[in-house]
Amino acid sequence: MSDQGVRSGSQGGRDSQGSQGSNGRAVDRRVTGGLTAALLLLPGLVAAASPQLQLTGLSDTRLVTNVGLSVPRIGFSCQASTAHIRRYLEAAREAAEEALQAYGHFNATIRPSIQAREECRDPALDIDAGPATTVESVRIELPEAIQTIESVNEFVAERRPSTGAPLDQAAYDALRDGILGRVQKAGYLDARYTRRELVVDPATQSARIALTLEAGPRYRFGEVTIEQSILEPELARRLTGVPEGAPYTSRDLLAMNQNLTGTAYFESVAVRPKLDERENREVPVEITTYRNPRTSYELRAGYATDVGPRVGAKVTRRYVNKRGHQWSARTELSAIEQRLDTSYTIPRATDPLRERFDIYARVTREDNNDILTTAAATGVQWVRETDPWTRSLFTEYLLDRTRYGDDPAESNGFAIVGGRLGYQGLDDPLFPTEGVVVDVSLQGAAEPVASAASFVRGRAFAGGYLPVGDWILAARGEAGVIVTDEFDKMPRSLRFFTGGDRSVRGYEYESLSPRDEDGTRTGGKYLLAGSLEAMVPVVGDDWYVAAFVDTGNAYTDPEAELKTGAGVGVRWRSPVGILRVDLAQPLDGTDGLPMLHLGLGAAF
Structure with a gap:
């Protein structure tokens, strides 16, 4: 924009810029x-x-x-x-x-x-070129309502020219336009400058800057029209995440787009504010959507030393009806574990973007370390997701049939209630380099309520990544406890085991556990494990070498010693996720040989 004018006090929103001679005229230059x-x-x-x-x-x-x-x-x-x-x-x-x-x-x-x-x-x-003009004074006057806008305050603090600094007209333009742009993005669409001056006195090589802003009224979101046919109109409106009548901001326009696109219902979304049709301090918004196919299918494959080759399949019904219900079923197969589960999801009508109810069922079979378990569960859970936090409460009935070694199989049922709190703050879920993840769960059952035994089980996990120069430092810790007087009746799926690719490397999968008199691993009442790892890139940003030390154990005797393993590894950021190759040596004083740990693809 090329602004021109003659200096004679306030210019009604038009810049007075340029060089001021003896006659007081200001000639604009660009x-x-x-x-x-x-x-x-x-x-x-x-x-x-x-x-x-x-x-x-x-x-x-x-x-x-x-x-x-x-x-x-x-x-x-x-x-x-x-x-x-x-x-x-x-x-x-x-x-x-x-x-x-x-x-x-x-x-x-x-x-x-x-x-x-x-x-x-x-x-x-x-x-x-001669001497450079310096800034003599800077006067920026903003209405009180504008002074509460954080983005404006940060911008002014960063871009405000310092007294005595060389004059840069491009920086002045950026300051002037940047303030106005941020104010308008905050909903003050009629904001304008009643005074905007850059006055230069060539005789003294000095410049004076003066900006006075008039905010005008703040606009709100008016009628939001969403072009779609797969959901009830009110449900689609609530999925935008922005309530009716909320203050108009460009940030919320972007949030509307991201919220709708982030659901499984729509493949793409276009949000357009109808600024030319604004009236009564309201801006109507038009949203065009392109729906996803109703049904999706997935096939997965991977490999890990813990479970060997693994394959999986999943089918998802993205929208069952106009109330936004969804259904999915999946199966996961490996030599050690086979799993089949299904869930039916109902978004909460008053807050469908963040809350839902899941009705689920699952059947699992696991054969490892001379323990054979078949389990089935069905239940319902409430989930609330407010990025980056996830909260859930659930109740389920679990039927577990387990055989330890040559002992007879025993079946037990449990009516379980529990809750979970999770925090996901990683920069990249497939190859994190910075951030923190936390997961805490608590669940229990009471023997008088259709349960074979009373128990309370708690588990906490925390991990983090920190970049230091070219290095990436990683740390994780895990602890768990089961409180019960009848541990022998506890289902195998709720007991603690450790060892393997994702816990204590150098030891086989779930090999760290108490044993019975026959030497069969039976799982522990307590769990404690931790890891420290350092990675450094060796070829671009895709290949890394790593060094690590892991320690931990699952036990029933609080005085049991921790088992430690240490080693080196290679990481590759592949298109389907991280490839891990680790060689770990157990440090328990035995003559155990180093163990190779392999992992490919995202965990599932």
Whole structure:
């Protein structure tokens, strides 16, 4: 935008900029020109038979560049007349003067001339930029309502010119336009400057900046029209996450888009505020959606030393009805564990974006370490997700049939209630380099309420990643406890085991556990485990080498010793997730050989 005006007090929102002479007039100047002018500064790239603009006298790279980009393109040949070259020099001199003023040089001396070169004559400018103008005062007046907008305050604090600093007109433009833009994004769409001045006094080489803003009324979101046919209109409106009548902000416009796109219902979303139709301090919004296919199918494959090859499949019904209900079923198969589960999800009508109810059922079979378990569970849970936190409460009935070694299989049922609190603050779920993740759960059952035994089980996990230079440091810790007087009746799925790829490397999967008199691992009442790891890139940002130490155990005797393993590994950021190759040595005083741990693909 090119603002022009004459200084005579407030200009009703129009800039008064430029150099102030003895008569008090302020003449506006701006930088113009194109990228092609830069070629005039590169004689080696121009044919010898063409005129070239010669610039001398400037040493500041910024000034040389701005002048070079601002002078007109040479449009004549070596046979041009002297009058033609002089007309070009006059235009180039004016453009160079404006380019210098953009950086506060208002008293530049520019001497044009014509220089002979072989069979051609070149226009030349010898420039003495003179002293730079400095900022004498900065006065920014914002209404009280605007002073409460954090983005505006941060921007002003960062971009406000310092008294005594060299004048930079581009920085002034950015300050002026940046304040207005942020105010309008906060809903003050009619905001305007009643005074915006950049006044330069060439005699004293000083500049004064004054900005006075009038905010006007703050607008709110008006009618939101959503073009879609798969959900009830009120449900779709609530999925935007922005309540009716909320203050209008560009941030909430973006949130509408992200919230709707983040659901499983829509493939893409376009949100358009109808600013030209705003009235009564309200802005109508039009949202166009493109729905996802009703049903999706997934196939998964992976490998880990713990369970060997594994495959999985999942089918999802993204929208069962216009109330936004969803259904999914999946199966996961490996040599050690087989699993089948299904869930039916009902979004909460009053807050469908953050709350839901899940009705679920699952069947699992696991055969490992001479323990064979078949379990089935069905239940319902309430989930509330407010990024980055997840809270849930559930109740389920679990039927567990387990055989330890050669002992007879025993079946037990439990009516369980519990809750979970999770925090997900990682920068990348597939290959995190920074952030924290926390997961805490508590559950229990009472024998009088359709349960084989009474118990309370708690578990807490925390992990974090910290970049230090090129290195990535990782740490995690896990603890668990079961309180019960009848541990022998506890279902195998709720007992604690450790050891393996994702706990204590150097030991086999779930091999760290108490044993019975026959040597069969039976799981522990307590769990304690931790890990420290350091990674450094060796090839770009995709290949890393790592060194680590893990320690932990599952036990019933509180005085049981922790088992420790240490080793080195390689990490590859593959397109499907992280590939892990670790070689870990157990440090328990035995002659155990190093163990290789492999992992491919995202865990599921």
